[in-house]
Amino acid sequence: MDAEGKRNPTWTRDELILTLDFYVQCQGNPPAKDSKPIKELSDLLNGLGNASNKISDKFRNINGVYMKIMNFRRFDPQYASKGAVGLSRGGKGDEEVWNEFINRPLVLKAVASSIRANLSQEPETQEQLSEELEIAEAEEGHILTRIHLFRERNRELVKKKKADTLKRTGSLSCEVCSFDFAKAYGVRGEGFAEVHHTKPLHTLQPGTKTKLEDLAVLCANCHRMVHAKKPWLEIIELKNMLEK
Ligand SMILES: [Zn+2]
Ligand SMILES: [Zn+2]
Structure with a gap:
């Protein structure tokens, strides 16, 4: 004091x-x-x-x-x-x-080293994002939470991911619950979906590029549920929850 x-x-x-x-x-x-x-x-x-x-x-x-x-x-x-x-x-x-x-000593070590590595990389614009979206800070802390949100909101990547998924599967239905905005809302829902970054936070080293396979297409509800509480869920965990 x-x-x-x-x-x-x-x-x-x-x-x-x-x-x-x-x-x-x-x-x-x-x-x-x-x-x-x-x-x-x-x-x-x-x-x-x-x-x-x-x-x-x-x-x-x-x-x-x-x-x-x-x-x-x-x-x-x-x-x-x-x-x-x-x-x-x-x-x-x-x-x-x-x-x-x-x-989980290895995870602890990796998380600590990712925090250190990302110290100077903190994206400035995401300060309030997690609060606004009711996103719980991840187990891995504030810095890596922000890096995660920053990466999955990269417009260029989101666009690529959606285009790729549409081309491969013909729709943008949620990988957890299959909800399809275009089916539910017609023209207004076309092209709408959220994109979630699936890689564990301790692997988020500066300089590593996000690949399309690292991203999952989710509806807004499922994406919220992934981030709603600590620890964040993996896609498969949320899917299992939904099926019960
Ligand atoms: Zn969903
Ligand atoms: Zn996400």
Whole structure:
């Protein structure tokens, strides 16, 4: 807290993922607070979007970063079993991120590396898009959520995908529920459909091109349902849900 009693913003999912990745890399045994790796993590977090909301220079400084790493210990059986439990303070986000990723170390590593890789690539224009469309931030955090939305809204690609699907199948019916706007609404629905990017978010590295096979044609309802809650669903999962 600063002199006026204001707090720095709570940890975002992106920040927690990067810090948990650090925790896992060092197997719960972080180097000294004043070491280079801790300083680098602190600098990295100060380069994320959340840093623009900071109210004091203590934001994600080496003390705060070190404490957050130690916070993760309280979920770690390796430490709990020795009776040494980590610091007990820390937000509910810590536990969520821990539970979602701790048993998927390779995914965690890939997500963290994609976040790092995409740091400088954040598309500016998508800031409010996810809120407007009631899209839940993905498990993989804010930056990759935005990259995903940005990619599936690439007009050129959407146009190509639709043209290709029309040519191959003769319609733009939803890959989940088969709804066909042209059939339902006639001329007004012709050419209408949404396009969803199906690749896992941790594979979204800058410079990789989206292929037509990475995209799925969905109706507006099914596309909303994919993104409505965390974790986002795969096409096959939503299809199974619908069939039940
Ligand atoms: Zn549908
Ligand atoms: Zn989508």
